[in-house]
Amino acid sequence: MVPLPRFQLPLNGPPSGYGWEECGIPAPSPSRFKIGVHGRDSILGQPRCVICGLSGEMVKHCFILKGRSSYYWNRLKDSNWISSQIRNTCTEEPHTGLLLCSNHHVLFDKYYFFIRYFPEVHKFVFVNYSDQPDQQQFHGKAIALDIKDRLTPYPSLFVLHEMRVRGYHPQQPLDPDVPDNISWQDWISDGVLKSDVLKGRNVREVPDTPPCASA
């Protein structure tokens, strides 16, 4: 295990490696929010929670940040957290959301955990910052998001969400331990997502690149 480094405050813009331009994220995205997120986070033909892989009616769209006013969104544009060219609010932009099951949606919105992008290995990683026992199985493992997807979420927005999570849990260690080798979540590494049957269809597969060592 290695300590997860914290971001140095103040953050007047996205940290190095987390800017939308550095990540190669196009803007604006060509899709509307729900259609874009639904398609991007559908895996093997089913919309799924990108953390636990659950599919079905319990899976819903989730905004990375709840502030939805144009004023709030324009402030993020002005400080280059997001592209100045995207639409006016997060409710219109696939780069600002993800699919989660009802359980993870609640825990995400109530700041029990955060998602940290690892630029070195191009992975989005679940961090169980509040140390919930039932979430430890997901801790330090990569979730089903791909930075190379044209609709990928902004890593910078996860940084801002992380700041909120840290504020809700001031008693927690500032640099929680994470594995020094980042593996996929168990449901991804089981091979379930690598079916040859669906190749070539309009179904996104989780990239099958081997998990890489973090810096």
Ligand SMILES: [Zn+2]
């Ligand atoms: Zn879930």
